[in-house]
Amino acid sequence: MKLFAGILLLVFPVVLFSTYSESSSVPFSDKRVFTVIVDAGHGGKDPGTTGTTGVYERNIVLPIVLKINDFLSKEYSDVKVILTRDKDEFIELKNRGKIANNEGGNLFVSIHCNAKKNEENDKSGFEIYVLDLARVDEAKDITYEENRFIAKNEKTDSSYIIQRKIEASIFQQAYLKYSNRFAKIIETEMIKGSKLPSRGVFQAGFWVLLGPSMPSVLVECGYLSNTSDEAYLKSEKGQTEIAKSIFKAIRYFKMDYDFENSLMY
Ligand SMILES: [Zn+2]
Known part of the structure; x- marks a missing residue:
């Protein structure tokens, strides 16, 4: 029995590991408490996108983030969870990255949450993004919905973007493999745990992913321009299922x- 338990202990993490990883060394190995930064997009004077029923993105993503926090807090005593906002308030772009790094x-x-552009056909489902450094300069383009408010309204000086681009070229590229791995895990868990279809994992020049010097992803949980997605994203059930899927992905x-890390010490 003891031997069986020992074998289980040996095999179980290997099975999990092989499910989701490519072999590699960890570029962020240390003995700190594992800290996850969960960022609710937009907030306050930045409403994000607007759904077909008039619901604001800022008010959908906040309860999802609070639920992720609840799941993590209940499951782990050895994980520190930091929320960039836990209420409806405006947080500057710079500060989201600063909070994460500090x-x-x-x-x-x-x-x-996403919304289709006027000229596009109806779209449904979730998307997961990692940083594409080469496309950061396209960020002011209005096709980058997530950057649009920042580009228009926030006094984000270009020196910040330039400085972060230089730092990100050193750090984020090293983390990209881990960002991609995390993105794939989220995709797997959301396919299993939510009713929304996956539209895939992509790279984009989202400014919010420039700030944090760590593996970073952005989840577009669904399309508020699609009536079915919107109803699901507004519902307690939908928000809980999405939060639980992302929580499970963080756990994996x-x-x-x-x-x-256990291999390195
Ligand atoms: Zn957004």
Whole structure:
């Protein structure tokens, strides 16, 4: 029995590890408490996108983030969860990255909802993004919905973007493999745990992903321009299922992290 338990202990993490990882060394290995930064997009004077029923993105992503926090707090005593906002308030772009870095985050996940452009056909489902540094300069383009408010209204000086681009070219590229891994885990969990279809994992020049020096992803949880997605995203059930899926993805990513770190000490 003892031997069986020992084998289980040996095999279980390997099974989990092989489910989600490519073999590699961890570029962020240390003994700090695992810290995850969960970022509710927009807030306050920045409403984000507007749904077909008039609901604002800022008010959908906040309860999802609070639920992720609840799940993590209940499950782990050895995970520190930092929310960039826990109420409806405006947080400057710079500060989202600053909070993440000052807290020594190991993982950053930004939660958003999408909307189709006027000229596009109806779209449905969730998308997950990692940073594409080469496309950061397209960020002021209005096709980058997530950057539009910042570009128009926030006094984000270009020197900040330039400075972050230089730092990100050193750090974020090193984290990209882990960002991609985390993105794939989220996709798997959301396919299993939510009713929304996956539209895929993509790279984009989202400014919010420039700030944190750690593996970082942005989740577009669904399309508020689609009546079915919107109803699901507004519902308690939908918000809980999405939050639980992202919580599980964080849990699996941490298992990878713990496993890789255990190999190094
Ligand atoms: Zn957004």
